Amino acid sequence: MALLYIGLFSSVLMLLSIPLTFFVMFKKLDAAESYVEHTDYFIGHRKALRFAPFEGRASRVIAMAIIILIPNVLQWRRLVRVEDVRKIPPHLKFWMVFPTLVALMSIIGMGVSWLFLDPNLL
């Protein structure tokens, strides 16, 4: 039963993350991207996803969150520069990371409950 509640809670969380992501991708994304606009990782995402719905903004929010969360790994592959990422103001970092983490948590919750939930319930 606990898994069912986790699944339902995660599903609601996932649904809530959609309007949150829409707010961030239209109000905050451009400001945050301006700090890393010359990095290969950002340019690659922008070019690859430019024809996706809303110019791939939803995916670019997640890409920005990855840049903020693991800059050292990306710098090791020469895809971003850590000093560029450090210049991003904390409130913008929060807006990039928060909806992504909410979506990721919801995905993990949904995945776990879906995989381990009693098959008779499904």
Add this chain to the structure above:
Amino acid sequence: MQGPYAFINERPQSYPLLKLSLSLNPYTQTKFDTLNQHIRNTVVLPGQLVIIGDSRTASCTAEEARLMRSAQNIKHDLLAHSATDDFLIKNYDQLQAILSHASLGVGSASSAWSKHLAQIEQTLMEIEQLHKEYMRKGSVGVRDEFLIKRRALFLRLDTQLSGMAHLGSGLKNEASIKKMLAISSKRYWHHGEIRGYEERVKRVARASQMLKKGTYIGIALDVGAAALEVTEACTTGREQECTRAHYVEGGKLVLGVGGAYTGGSIGATIGVGACAIVFGIPTGGVGALACAVVGGAVGALALGSAGSGLGEVGGTFIYKTWKE
């Protein structure tokens, strides 16, 4: 049985055998023949609709006429698409699940691929235009300019078709682009057209259009499947079943579509990121786009399926809680 109903034939069988297996009474047998004109005295193929009439009346009702039209359309579609084999029927549920869960995410990702194909189409049309202009002018003086322009367009096409990027275009990047496109100035001169060119452009355009509509087809399939389930429950079941169907199918639709969208977005980003980190794919290339499409499709399929499953359980849970 009150009112007419229909079922889908599952295996090839002759019409008399099918009729015999239904154990119809003598009164309904004549009506059965009238209603099933589309399969009468033929081998009934898998996927075709078989109509059982309303036993309360000998005349045809409006509902029966509607079923007859549907049966006729299904017969045409099956014959037109050569889909009269067991595969479609046996795997109907799986196919429907894949289509309704993943199509939204696949559509979102593939709309990006459709733009890529549209660019290939644009380059092909520019090459054709260039050839036409050169042939019209025909002077030696413009030859050098023509060759330079064509080399530039070939270079662009070569990049657009490199690696996995030719998928869906129907063009395979071989050693020579001229060979691939079957372009020959001599042939053009004699026949007034680049042989087979129109078909290639049409094929690329068609693939592009189909992919472009992927998202809308996905949403329409999801909404359509939910509406069908609700209608079926409300038509054949009791009031309780109808109310339950609203909750269950509503939950499946909302979480399935939401999950596919979220999964598609996250999957596309992870796809591009993983390819960039692991393989060091040059940024912005078609390789990155392919990674985005694959990642988006996988993410959408996984989370769309999970969302749909949880939506069903959640809908049932809410219905039971509300009833108590």
